[in-house]
Amino acid sequence: MDQLVDGEALTKVLVLSLVFGAGVPAVFALGVRALAPVDGTTSVLRRSAAYLCFAVCAAAVVVGVAKLVVGSD
Amino acid sequence: MSPLRTARIVGDVDGIPLLVLVVVTALAFDFTNGFHDTANAMATSIATKALRPKVAVLLSAVLNVVGAFLSLAVAATIAKGIVEQDAVTLSVVFAGLCGGIVWNLVTWYFGLPSSSSHAIIGGLVGSVLVAAGADGVIWSGLLSKVVIPAVIAPVAAGFIALTGTWLVYRITRSVGSGARESEFRWGQIGSASLVSLAHGTNDAQKTMGIILLALIAGGELPADASVPVWVIVACAGAIGLGTYLGGWRVIRTLGKGLVDIEPPQGLAAETSSAAVILVSSHFGYPLSTTHVASGSIMGSGVGRRTPVRWGVARRMVVAWLITLPAAGLVGAGAEGIQQLLDGAAGTLVVLAILVTASAGLWLASRRSAVDHTNVNDDWTAPDRPASVPA
Numbered sequence: 001m002d003q004l005v006d007g008e009a010l011t012k013v014l015v016l017s018l019v020f021g022a023g024v025p026a027v028f029a030l031g032v033r034a035l036a037p038v039d040g041t042t043s044v045l046r047r048s049a050a051y052l053c054f055a056v057c058a059a060a061v062v063v064g065v066a067k068l069v070v071g072s073d
Numbered sequence: 074m075s076p077l078r079t080a081r082i083v084g085d086v087d088g089i090p091l092l093v094l095v096v097v098t099a100l101a102f103d104f105t106n107g108f109h110d111t112a113n114a115m116a117t118s119i120a121t122k123a124l125r126p127k128v129a130v131l132l133s134a135v136l137n138v139v140g141a142f143l144s145l146a147v148a149a150t151i152a153k154g155i156v157e158q159d160a161v162t163l164s165v166v167f168a169g170l171c172g173g174i175v176w177n178l179v180t181w182y183f184g185l186p187s188s189s190s191h192a193i194i195g196g197l198v199g200s201v202l203v204a205a206g207a208d209g210v211i212w213s214g215l216l217s218k219v220v221i222p223a224v225i226a227p228v229a230a231g232f233i234a235l236t237g238t239w240l241v242y243r244i245t246r247s248v249g250s251g252a253r254e255s256e257f258r259w260g261q262i263g264s265a266s267l268v269s270l271a272h273g274t275n276d277a278q279k280t281m282g283i284i285l286l287a288l289i290a291g292g293e294l295p296a297d298a299s300v301p302v303w304v305i306v307a308c309a310g311a312i313g314l315g316t317y318l319g320g321w322r323v324i325r326t327l328g329k330g331l332v333d334i335e336p337p338q339g340l341a342a343e344t345s346s347a348a349v350i351l352v353s354s355h356f357g358y359p360l361s362t363t364h365v366a367s368g369s370i371m372g373s374g375v376g377r378r379t380p381v382r383w384g385v386a387r388r389m390v391v392a393w394l395i396t397l398p399a400a401g402l403v404g405a406g407a408e409g410i411q412q413l414l415d416g417a418a419g420t421l422v423v424l425a426i427l428v429t430a431s432a433g434l435w436l437a438s439r440r441s442a443v444d445h446t447n448v449n450d451d452w453t454a455p456d457r458p459a460s461v462p463a
Contacts, residue, residue: 013353014229021230021348022237025260025341029244032256036248057260064267064351068143068274 024060027053091163091420092291096284098170098427100311103280105177106189107137107315110276112323113186113346113366114268117339119448120328123258124265126319126445132262133269134317140273141281141309154214156197160205164411164420165197166287168204171427172196172404176396178434184322184330184443185392188361189276193283194219195397199404203412222353223393226360227368230349234369237341238376245337257336264343269316271350272362277312281305321443327367329452330385332374342366342373364393382452 031053034046042050114136115129124132173193180187194215201209245253281300284307288294294301328334334342346362346369353360367389374381410426411419 009356009358010225013349013356013358017229017345017349017352018233018236020352021233021345022240022341024348025237025337025344026240026244028257028260028340029241029337032253033245033248035256036245036253057263061263061267064347065143065270067351067355068140068271070144 020060024057028057031057089291090417091167092287092293094420094424095163095167095170095287095291098167098174099280099283099287100307102170102173102177102193102283103277103308103311104315105174105181106193106276106280107134107312108318108320109177109181109187109189109315109323110272110362111316111319112327113362114265114272114343115319116324116327116366117334117342117370118261118265119324120334121258121261121336121339122449123261123336123339126321126324126448129265130317130319130445132266134313136266136269137273137277137316138309138313140270140275141277141312142305143270143274144278154218155194155211156201157205157209157211160201160209161197161286161290162204163287163290165200165204165408166283166290167420168200168407168411168423169193169197169404170283171407171423172199172400172402174427175403175430176400178431179399180392180396181320181322182434182438183388183392184326185389186323186327186363186367187389187392187396188223188363190279190361190363191219191223191393191396192400193279195400196404198397199401199406200408202401203405203408218358219397222358222360223364226349226353227364227371227393230345230365230368231372231375233349234342234345234372235376237345238338238373241337241341242377254336257340260340261336261343264340264347267347268343268350268362268366271347271354273309273312275350275354275362277308280308280311284308319445321445321448322438325443325448325450326385326389327370329449330382331367331370331389332377332379332381334370334373335377338373338377341376342369345369345372 031050034050034053035042038046111130111133115124115133118124119126119129170193173189173196176187176192176195177189180192198210198215241257281304284304285294285298285300288301288304289296289298346366349365349369350360350362371381371386407423407427410423413419414422
């Protein structure tokens with residue numbers, strides 16, 4: 001080991017973690033917001049948008065599990 | 074294996090009995106690992122009532138078992154690059170495991186979420202120091218693979234959870250809190266499940282690696298052997314059982330003690346944990362689940378601008394700092410006793426001490442028991458694991 005901290009790898013880890021770790025909850029929150037009734041109803045468009053958001057989150061989970069199965073490196 | 078090493082193993086050990094003892098002790102460590110770490114995945118879901126306590130630990134246990142079968146990528150790398158492999162004999166592994174188990178139980182007694190990985194690595198480093206001296210430890214490896222990640226991981230996870238929590242509350246601030254809470258509870262179940270799965274994969278493999286190391290050192294398997302199926306099954310079972318019994322004292326600290334947690338915040342904290350653990354292990358930096366989860370929960374509290382109980386946080390950070398040296402001291406003591414009383418006698422004395430210490434801590438814990446019935450009680454006495462009924 002030449003150096004104690006590999007700056008480039010660390011940056012990659014941090015950026016990707018931030019994108020997934022903060023991005024997925026944000027997308028989920030967008031879904032929750034789209035699903036919330038406006039004037040007592042939720043339009044089909046908003047409902048579809050909400051489900052799309054939840055689907056994106058589910059896809060992120062699937063990618064996570066796939067990474068676990070494949071393993072590191 | 075070098076002839077020297079073979080001679081040493083046969084010399085200070087009675088072969089098969091010690092090997093069996095090491096395997097059983099490794100499984101016991103795996104059990105405390107699951108037991109101690111249930112909180113990492115489930116504390117927030119239990120605190121926000123997204124899952125009932127018993128359901129949460131059952132779900133986490135099942136996912137830990139599934140996770141243990143998912144991948145074998147990091148097995149056998151537990152101590153590689155941290156201690157010289159030639160210094161690792163069966164008695165060294167046994168002493169290291171004693172250090173890991175004792176420290177896990179002590180921190181559990183005090184309800185402190187400390188790292189199980191640090192406990193076992195500390196134990197091994199301590200016992201290698203006694204067995205082979207300072208040359209047996211690869212200090213730069215210890216620094217770069219264990220110490221530095223332990224400093225960066227909780228800070229990074231905290232920052233990510235802070236960002237996620239802030240975004241979630243910003244985006245949903247126009248939404249009524251009733252509907253919002255129920256949807257976020259569902260999301261929380263998903264994110265907590267992912268953390269459990271990742272925990273099973275990472276942590277069960279550490280024990281598999283230790284058992285594999287022992288089987289190779291004991292001459293039962295060739296040096297290039299892969300993990301036998303019975304080892305995978307046994308490790309999955311041990312970590313699953315430990316998770317199911319649930320270290321309620323630690324769950325209480327993380328779920329109730331550190332910050333008050335709402336469902337949207339729980340979702341952000343758990344997703345941050347899952348992302349940091351999965352991304353870093355993808356790049357080959359396996360982190361301590363505990364450091365990541367605690368950092369995330371603290372960050373989410375800051376992100377929602379709720380008061381963090383810094384007194385609890387401080388105790389936790391102190392526990393992180395002393396885990397490596399404390400487990401190392403126990404490991405060193407255990408190896409020292411084995412060297413002092415050469416042969417089976419030393420090992421038996423250490424075993425007796427280990428069993429006595431574990432039983433003592435368990436009995437002491439009964440006096441202020443925390444279980445699924447009172448895990449969510451209000452945090453009234455910050456210096457105690459749970460409020461003791463008068």
